Amino acid sequence: MRTIAIIQARMGSDRVKGKVLKDLGGKSVLERVIERTKKAKCVDEVVIATTENSSDDPIIMKARELGVLVHRGSEYDVLDRYMGAALKFKADIVFRITADCPFIDPQMIEFVMENFSDGVYDYASNRINRTYPRGQDTEIITIEALEKNWTEAKEKYQRVHVTPYVYENPDKFKICSVYGAKDFSHQRWTVDTDDDIRFLRKVCEEFDVDTMGWEALAIALERRPDILGLNAHVVQRSMRDV
Secondary structure (H helix, E strand, O other): OOEEEEEEOOOOOOOOOOHHHOEEOOEEHHHHHHHHHHOOOOOOEEEEEEEOOHHHHHHHHHHHHOOOEEEEEOOOOHHHHHHHHHHHOOOOEEEEEEOOOOOOOHHHHHHHHHHHHOOOOOEEEOOOOOOOOEOOOOEEEEHHHHHHHHHHOOOHHHHHOOOHHHHOOOOOOOEEEOOOOOOOOOOEOOOOOHHHHHHHHHHHHHOOOOOOOHHHHHHHHHOOHHHHOOOOOOOOOOOOOO
């Protein structure tokens, strides 16, 4: 079984242009995501899926510099982009990772895989019943379920956000929801606004993010409301706002 982690990335963003190549403690956001995803032992290959726009050429250059595969596809039909990448690189199982999660923990990726492997599931995710910091989002799906999703999903938001059709239809897919014992979902470790960038840079300054696991960092941040407050006010946009 060939397991591929597909990281979706593009330079365009309504709030922060070029956010995936912003610097965080000497490394770009994208570089941190790639490095961490490659450390997950359950991942055979990492693929960057970006758009056909020339503005995304810097992402291709960075991906090749870091030794990962690349695929180019539709800008807004991200589901089609994922399907194209999965078929191109002959995936049996696909992890969905987004390029705006620089502190994604490889052990989280492995944990979601463990839960997925415990049963005969089509799809597993730690974001359906959210208990982890936003920015630890990990999804895994079989190629058969991805293809069914690709064929049947019709709404625009279902194509942009890749997996809504799956978890909106539990009668059609066998779904595993992964969640933790303690709720850290109020912590926001993703990149969508300038305040998110300020928060993440401060975290890089104050903590050894290259060695800390997600839980140790989450607990440490609970003791630093001054840091958590830097982006606590940011409202996550609805997936239907596309």
